[in-house]
Amino acid sequence: MPFEMPDISEADSFRKCEHGRSLVALVLLALALVASGMVLILFLAWDATATAVFTSNISLSSIGTTASSFGLGRNVALAESWSEAFEWEVFFFLFFLNGWGDGDEVSVVLASTRAWSVFAASTASQRSLDNPQKPQKRYAGALSKRHFPHIHCPGGAWAMRALAVRFLEEMVSWGGLQTALAMMSLPRNESDSIGPKTEIHTPKTDYNPAPHHKRNVFATNGDKFVFVMVGLPARGKTYIAHKIKHYFQFFHSAPTEVFNAGQTRRKLLGAKPTPGFFDPKNAEGSKLRESIAMRTCENLISWLKEKNHNDVLGRIAIYDATNTTRKRRKWIIEKLTPVLQSRRHLIFIESICDDPATVDQNIKSVKLTMPDYAGREPGDAIKDFKQRIEHYKISYEPLESKHDDKLSWIKMLNGGENMTMNRIKGSLPGQLVTLLMNLHTLPRPIYLSRHGRSVYNVQNRIGGDSGLSSEGEQYAKELAEYVEDHILNQNLHSTALNAKHARLYTSTMQRSIQTTRWIKHTVQPDGWVTMRPRRFAALDEVYAGKFDGMSPNEILEQAPEESKRRKNDKLNYRYPRGESYADAIERVQLVALQLERHRDPVLVVAHNGIIRILYAYFKGLSREEAPYVDIPFNSVIKIVPRCYTCEEERFELVETKNGKDNKKNPEEKEAGKAQAATGDDKKEKEVPSAI
Numbered sequence: 001m002p003f004e005m006p007d008i009s010e011a012d013s014f015r016k017c018e019h020g021r022s023l024v025a026l027v028l029l030a031l032a033l034v035a036s037g038m039v040l041i042l043f044l045a046w047d048a049t050a051t052a053v054f055t056s057n058i059s060l061s062s063i064g065t066t067a068s069s070f071g072l073g074r075n076v077a078l079a080e081s082w083s084e085a086f087e088w089e090v091f092f093f094l095f096f097l098n099g100w101g102d103g104d105e106v107s108v109v110l111a112s113t114r115a116w117s118v119f120a121a122s123t124a125s126q127r128s129l130d131n132p133q134k135p136q137k138r139y140a141g142a143l144s145k146r147h148f149p150h151i152h153c154p155g156g157a158w159a160m161r162a163l164a165v166r167f168l169e170e171m172v173s174w175g176g177l178q179t180a181l182a183m184m185s186l187p188r189n190e191s192d193s194i195g196p197k198t199e200i201h202t203p204k205t206d207y208n209p210a211p212h213h214k215r216n217v218f219a220t221n222g223d224k225f226v227f228v229m230v231g232l233p234a235r236g237k238t239y240i241a242h243k244i245k246h247y248f249q250f251f252h253s254a255p256t257e258v259f260n261a262g263q264t265r266r267k268l269l270g271a272k273p274t275p276g277f278f279d280p281k282n283a284e285g286s287k288l289r290e291s292i293a294m295r296t297c298e299n300l301i302s303w304l305k306e307k308n309h310n311d312v313l314g315r316i317a318i319y320d321a322t323n324t325t326r327k328r329r330k331w332i333i334e335k336l337t338p339v340l341q342s343r344r345h346l347i348f349i350e351s352i353c354d355d356p357a358t359v360d361q362n363i364k365s366v367k368l369t370m371p372d373y374a375g376r377e378p379g380d381a382i383k384d385f386k387q388r389i390e391h392y393k394i395s396y397e398p399l400e401s402k403h404d405d406k407l408s409w410i411k412m413l414n415g416g417e418n419m420t421m422n423r424i425k426g427s428l429p430g431q432l433v434t435l436l437m438n439l440h441t442l443p444r445p446i447y448l449s450r451h452g453r454s455v456y457n458v459q460n461r462i463g464g465d466s467g468l469s470s471e472g473e474q475y476a477k478e479l480a481e482y483v484e485d486h487i488l489n490q491n492l493h494s495t496a497l498n499a500k501h502a503r504l505y506t507s508t509m510q511r512s513i514q515t516t517r518w519i520k521h522t523v524q525p526d527g528w529v530t531m532r533p534r535r536f537a538a539l540d541e542v543y544a545g546k547f548d549g550m551s552p553n554e555i556l557e558q559a560p561e562e563s564k565r566r567k568n569d570k571l572n573y574r575y576p577r578g579e580s581y582a583d584a585i586e587r588v589q590l591v592a593l594q595l596e597r598h599r600d601p602v603l604v605v606a607h608n609g610i611i612r613i614l615y616a617y618f619k620g621l622s623r624e625e626a627p628y629v630d631i632p633f634n635s636v637i638k639i640v641p642r643c644y645t646c647e648e649e650r651f652e653l654v655e656t657k658n659g660k661d662n663k664k665n666p667e668e669k670e671a672g673k674a675q676a677a678t679g680d681d682k683k684e685k686e687v688p689s690a691i
Contacts, residue, residue, distance in 0.1 A: 236441035261321035415440035480518035541607035545578020
């Protein structure tokens, strides 16, 4: 019949069992077990295992057989009370099998049975992960502290102790709980003792000789793609090309490069082309343009073929030129097909703009700053560039289904107002389409602000969901005045933009929402609600996991190895049961796409880590630089993305001095006194900001 364990309560009877328990008490307990019929079952079930343990020949098969006789297995849910009861049963069986022995030997038997008890309950807890606050490792640690009183085992009991250690190792291997040994810290030499320890770490070589190494995730999945820009000058091709490059580099860590024919021309022929150079009737100019196209394409192919530390590493190359004729596009296909996996890895992107006002805006904002027109009068430069556009129009042949049905291409009209696609398949091309659907070429302001100083900021704690401090409330009021005076009453230099249609983005956390509580939400005549707040969980702060609510000093004292790991790789370091900057970058991607789409002003009030990511993306910084961007309190950062640059202005709404506010609020004063009392100011300087 199957073995059924008695329902023994949580009473800590075993702790009260001392080394000098009398023989009479043990015999009485043994007789009680015999009376209930349990001794016979235990003897039959554990005979093979006990023999193996005490002859140093224990194996996985014998343990598995024994466990099967009890109905144990990886999928059996064991309760902690079951572990308590089982501890008694095994102890008495091993005791009767080996006799009394001396007190040290009995201590080893106690240790071995308790070790098995902890293992059994820990294995069971692997199936009880509904509560994330009590995973198996913490559960096993709590059991080990409760089950391991300070028992010394010197001298003659070493042999039995070694067998107990081996027994437990085999149990751990069978149960799959690799961390149990580290949590229980069994002794490995005669000078050690069996007992609880505050923090135990097992060397990685003991259980993981070939650890997994963190690697960047590449969006290309090893494939090589080429995106070829098509269109007349001043249609935003270069702006789109650089946006594609930075998007895939920043959010997908994909190696991406732009190869611009204009830059190749300037290197070969100088910055200022001769009059009529772009005239299709100019035979010499046409020949030079073909050689420039050839050189640019050769550079692109060489880059695609470059060897690197990972031969399967994919890449994305962008060929930025007008490519306005079918003859030129056919030549590109012939040159690039041999270096690509298939025809679908070559995608043409055509930008069309039939709005004269938008074209004029592009010429004035971008083309006048080109090296081609350095030192020339704006009027003459605009006239010359429009003449260049007319030259290209003579031979311009747009992409059409009638002639280009076999090609993969995307057509954008007026900065994404209308899009047409042909033969676009696959994951990465789909991500490209998503990006292009949200892009436009109009400059517009984006305002980034960290939330006001919170109660946790004053207390030097990371994470949490605390409200604003008194200083934070002051900044919230100053921010509302700034919105009213500057954001909603600015001249946007474009009829397509409307300051009264400004938007407000916040996270879902208290300190971010409270920072915007004083901003007015006026209803405009057209029904638009100015600064209507939208809350995004994607804008929540980087989650600190187990360290949420702790100070950097506490983390350094309790987990010095974690502080060191984070310092060495701040981008990829993940807080225990929390997030990394790389994780946050992935979720912030959706908000960044929305900011790309908007044509009116947007104010984003979020957190230090999140504002760093958004700032780094729009400023063209790498993802590795993002965790180190300086985002001060009490300031608004205004950025205006343009073709080659991103303009930036910073406005300090509450005066600061040397990075500290002139007037400290009462909470910060108390926090400073507490820090001085504990003598932690020097250590605090050595601890980087947690988020």
